[in-house]
Amino acid sequence: MGALELKAVGKSFGKTEVIRGVDLTVEDGEFCVFVGPSGCGKSTLLRIIAGLEDASAGDILLDGQRINDVAPAKRELAMVFQSYALYPHLTVRDNMGLALKQAGVAKAEIAAATDKAADMLALGPLMDRRPAELSGGQRQRVAIGRAIVRRPKLFLFDEPLSNLDAALRVATRIEIARLHRELAATMIYVTHDQVEAMTLADKIVVLRAGRVEQVGAPMQLYNDPDNVFVAGFIGSPQMNFLKAAALGEQGETLGIRPEHLEVSRKAGRFAAQISHVEKLGGETLVYARSETHGLLTTRLFGEHDFAVDETVHLTPLAERGFRFDAEGQRMR
Ligand SMILES: Nc1ncnc2c1ncn2[C@@H]1O[C@H](COP(=O)(O)OP(=O)(O)OP(=O)(O)O)[C@@H](O)[C@H]1O
Numbered sequence: 153m154g155a156l157e158l159k160a161v162g163k164s165f166g167k168t169e170v171i172r173g174v175d176l177t178v179e180d181g182e183f184c185v186f187v188g189p190s191g192c193g194k195s196t197l198l199r200i201i202a203g204l205e206d207a208s209a210g211d212i213l214l215d216g217q218r219i220n221d222v223a224p225a226k227r228e229l230a231m232v233f234q235s236y237a238l239y240p241h242l243t244v245r246d247n248m249g250l251a252l253k254q255a256g257v258a259k260a261e262i263a264a265a266t267d268k269a270a271d272m273l274a275l276g277p278l279m280d281r282r283p284a285e286l287s288g289g290q291r292q293r294v295a296i297g298r299a300i301v302r303r304p305k306l307f308l309f310d311e312p313l314s315n316l317d318a319a320l321r322v323a324t325r326i327e328i329a330r331l332h333r334e335l336a337a338t339m340i341y342v343t344h345d346q347v348e349a350m351t352l353a354d355k356i357v358v359l360r361a362g363r364v365e366q367v368g369a370p371m372q373l374y375n376d377p378d379n380v381f382v383a384g385f386i387g388s389p390q391m392n393f394l395k396a397a398a399l400g401e402q403g404e405t406l407g408i409r410p411e412h413l414e415v416s417r418k419a420g421r422f423a424a425q426i427s428h429v430e431k432l433g434g435e436t437l438v439y440a441r442s443e444t445h446g447l448l449t450t451r452l453f454g455e456h457d458f459a460v461d462e463t464v465h466l467t468p469l470a471e472r473g474f475r476f477d478a479e480g481q482r483m484r
Pocket residue numbers: 165168170188189190191192193194195196197344
């Protein structure tokens with residue numbers, strides 16, 4: 153079991169309030185991802201759950217038990233950090249087994265648990281090496297293995313992949329998704345990475361300035377954002393925000409995803425001048441500036457020969473658009 157509930161959780165550092173009245177439920181076995189701009193409080197919230205910071209207000213419940221006053225080591229959770237925090241003088245095997253050894257678990261049981269985790273993470277051949285003899289990706293797998301060995305109720309990940317190169321990030325991301333399926337464990341994961349959030353999460357929590365803006369499944373947030381902030385935050389490249397009145401549309405702002413903004417040399421709703429073109433292989437991003445709507449992004453399938461400074465005509469597919477009022481709230 154590993155169901156987590158936060159009730160009106162708040163945190164201030166001195167006079168600065170960084171977490172404000174957060175209510176959140178993470179179901180047993182769920183993969184929950186915290187996203188939000190830098191400084192919005194993702195890591196602080198994770199550290200409060202881990203017990204590395206005290207909450208200034210509210211309750212933290214693990215399987216229905218209030219754990220605010222339970223010491224971090226007694227919370228039955230394991231945290232995996234961006235920096236691997238392995239002991240340099242210990243082998244991989246001893247790093248992975250250390251927590252169990254300190255808890256007085258029998259040697260044979262420790263060996264069984266570490267061997268099983270090593271199998272899951274393909275660490276078998278590396279068990280007698282020390283951290284200095286491993287690559288970054290291997291070290292992060294050891295750090296994950298060390299968490300698995302403890303069989304926690306809850307796994308907490310704080311940007312675990314951000315020190316890895318692009319290819320390793322993808323491989324390790326897929327490995328974490330597989331581990332989540334195999335272990336059926338509750339996981340909470342902090343990231344800056346859109347792709348990690350969209351692909352790993354059962355549930356994404358979008359935070360802004362210490363508050364929850366919206367909670368939902370990844371495609372729910374993408375297809376049905378509550379407000380301009382969530383609409384602009386989820387999705388890469390970002391959603392375009394056009395002036396609704398200039399297009400004869402209701403509301404203040406019309407949100408159009410880059411794939412729903414058509415670009416043509418011949419005709420369209422309004423003109424814009426191309427300022428930048430990115431050919432990504434499978435798709436082309438065309439950035440164009442309109443006098444009325446500002447800088448807009450369009451995403452085209454395949455390769456195109458649009459050029460910088462060229463004038464083009466853009467047409468938003470209004471039926472695929474999102475309408476927002478003057479406060480930035482979605483008009484449904
Ligand atoms: N020990 C501290 N003392 C004072 N302020 C702090 C402390 N720790 C964090 N903060 C502040 O709390 C806010 C939230 O920080 P936090 O690290 O949780 O953000 P974050 O969303 O994880 O950011 P990032 O994405 O940049 O890692 C920030 O404004 C930060 O400056």
